Amino acid sequence: MSTYTHSVTVFCGSRLGNKPIYQQAAKDLGTGLVQHNLRLVFGGGNVGIMGEISNTMIDLNGAVKGIIPKFLQKKEGEHSRLTDLIITEDMHTRKQILYNEADAFLCLPGGIGTFDEFFEILTWKHLQLHNKPIIIVNIDNWAEIVIKQLHIIVEQDFADSSILELFEIIDDVPSTLNRLKEVLV
Numbered sequence: 029m030s031t032y033t034h035s036v037t038v039f040c041g042s043r044l045g046n047k048p049i050y051q052q053a054a055k056d057l058g059t060g061l062v063q064h065n066l067r068l069v070f071g072g073g074n075v076g077i078m079g080e081i082s083n084t085m086i087d088l089n090g091a092v093k094g095i096i097p098k099f100l101q102k103k104e105g106e107h108s109r110l111t112d113l114i115i116t117e118d119m120h121t122r123k124q125i126l127y128n129e130a131d132a133f134l135c136l137p138g139g140i141g142t143f144d145e146f147f148e149i150l151t152w153k154h155l156q157l158h159n160k161p162i163i164i165v166n167i168d169n170w171a172e173i174v175i176k177q178l179h180i181i182v183e184q185d186f187a188d189s190s191i192l193e194l195f196e197i198i199d200d201v202p203s204t205l206n207r208l209k210e211v212l213v
Contacts, residue, residue: 031065031091032065032066032067032090032091033064033065033066033212034066034067034131034132034208034212035066035067035068035069035093035129035130035131036061036066036067036068036069036130036131036132036133036134036208036212037069037070037126037127037129037130037132037133037134038057038068038069038070038078038081038133038134038135038136039071039126039133039134039135039136039138039141039142039145039146039149040054040070040076040077040078040081040134040135040136040137040138040142041076041077041078041136041137041138041139041141041142042071042073042075042076042077042078042138042139042141043075043076043077043138043139044076044077044080045076045077045137045170047168049167049168050077050136050137050167050168050170051077051080053136053137053165053167053200053201054077054078054080054081054084054136055080055081055084056201056202057081057084057134057136057165057201057204057205058080058081058082058083058084058085058088058090059084059085059088060201060202060204060205061081061085061090061205062084062085062088062089062090063205064205064208064209066091066208066212067090067091067092067093068081068082068085068090068091068092068093069093069094069095069126069129069130070082070092070093070094070095070126071094071095071096071100071122071126071141072094072095072096072100072110072113072114072115072122073094073096073100074108074109076138077136077137077138081136082094082109082110083109086109086110091112092110092112093110093112093113093114093129094110094112094113094114095113095114095116095122095125095126095129096113096114096115096116096122097115097116097117097118097119097121097122098115098116098117099118101115123145123148126145127149127152127158130160131160131212132160132161132162132163132208132211132212133146133149133160133161133162133163134163134165134204135162135163135164135165135171136165136167137165137167137168137170137171143174146162146164146174149162150162150191150194150195153194153195154191154194161196161207161208161211161212162194162195162196163195163196163197163198163204163207163208164195164196164197164198165198165199165200165201165204166197166198166199167199167200167201169199171197175197178191178192179192
């Protein structure tokens with residue numbers, strides 16, 4: 029396993045989605061994290077986008093830490109190749125570790141679990157419980173409707189416009205990696 033300078037928690041799908049560009053973005057991110065000496069912290073499963081990122085990094089001797097609750101071990105296929113895996117009792121403990129281990133957060137294509145984690149960490153930042161970078165990696169506009177909904181929340185005065193400054197939207201992996209170099213100093 030390689031040494032690393034910072035840890036990046038990645039929220040992403042336990043499924044691959046229906047576009048090959050998502051899977052390629054996951055592989056590119058895994059490769060880029062290794063090249064930039066960044067450790068991946070993720071949900072610990074061996075499926076979907078999360079499996080693609082972690083397997084790519086393991087193949088390249090990258091630093092990877094997985095956190096998975098007991099009840100998901102069978103469903104998401106506990107990652108047997110991980111040397112750093114924490115098994116938790118529940119989702120809340122898993123999420124707390126994911127958040128504590130991060131120097132930055134990335135949201136890649138995924139479903140409701142990905143958005144659950146994004147909204148929780150965004151809320152925590154809004155409440156000033158952390159000030160870590162949050163980046164939506166908006167591959168092929170997969171998060172467009174959620175981003176639009178955040179603007180609607182502001183337009184309808186359910187939140188101050190400052191919430192839109194708490195995260196960044198970047199459309200591709202190379203630009204995301206460049207941004208991580210800037211913010212993780």
